[in-house]
Amino acid sequence: MEVCRGSMIQLLNFANAVTIGSRSPEWLFKILDVFETLRDLMPKFESMFSNQYCVVLRNEAITIWKRLGEAIRGIFMELENLIRRDPVKAAVPGGGFHPITRYVMNYLRATCRSCQTLEQVFDENVVPSKGVSPSLSSSLSVQMDWIMELLEGNLEAKSKIYKDPALSSVFMMNNGRYIVQKVKDSELGGLLGEDWIRKHNAKVQQCYSSY
Structure with a gap:
């Protein structure tokens, strides 16, 4: 126990330093790695330092493991702020895909590779030594749904800068179809559910009719 004590303190100091680092969305995957490592080592810690x-x-x-979870939740808040702050500037030529749409959807698809860990992060009552529940509850689903809602609102604001209403419909149709396809082709589909997909498919069809 005395031999391992110093090494454990060094490990915890490193993990703690990670918790106070950047909240940039690009840091998510590095923090997830540390979060998962510390979680997986927790049963051994409890056994060795009994x-x-x-x-x-x-x-x-x-405590540090929980701080890592807070850092991950903070990154998702920063992603929300990034979407809110994305400026309404010049219209995308031809009503094509907006960069914010590509960025957010590809980012969310990448985060879903750590779906179970993220579910554990958003369920603050989970005890690390007991592992992750195999079934996903609604907390992560709610988070993803909220981000999608923010993205949709941002795109609707951008669609209003087109002087031609038909081109505005094309913009919403293209971006809406891109979003739905990315959801269907990833674990996002399981998180958001079939009702969400049907609802947004209907919105794309409505944009087509408006055009």
Whole structure:
């Protein structure tokens, strides 16, 4: 126990440094790696440092693990802010795909590769040593749905800068179809559900009719 104590403190100090780093969306995957590593090591920590004199050390590990979860949730908040702040500037030529649409959808598709870990992050009551529940609850679904709603609102604001109403419909139709396709081809589809897909397919059809 004494031999391993110093190494564990070094590991925890590193993990703690990660928690106070950047909240840029690009940092998500690095923080997820540290979060998952610390989570997977937690049962070994509890076994190795089971002595009553090591309670402080075990509690510190759990505290830092939870801070990593807070950092991940903070990154999702920054993603929301990024969508909100994306300016309504010049119209995309021909009503094509907007860069914010590509960025957000590809980003969310990439995050879904860590779907179970993210579900654990958004369920703050999960105990790390007990692992991840195999079934996804609604917390991550709600988060994804909210981000999609923000993206849709941002695109609707951008569609209004077209002087030609038909081109505005084309813009919403193209971006809407892109979003639905990305959802259907990834784990986002399972998170958002069939009702969400049907609803947004109907919106794309409505844009087509308006055009």
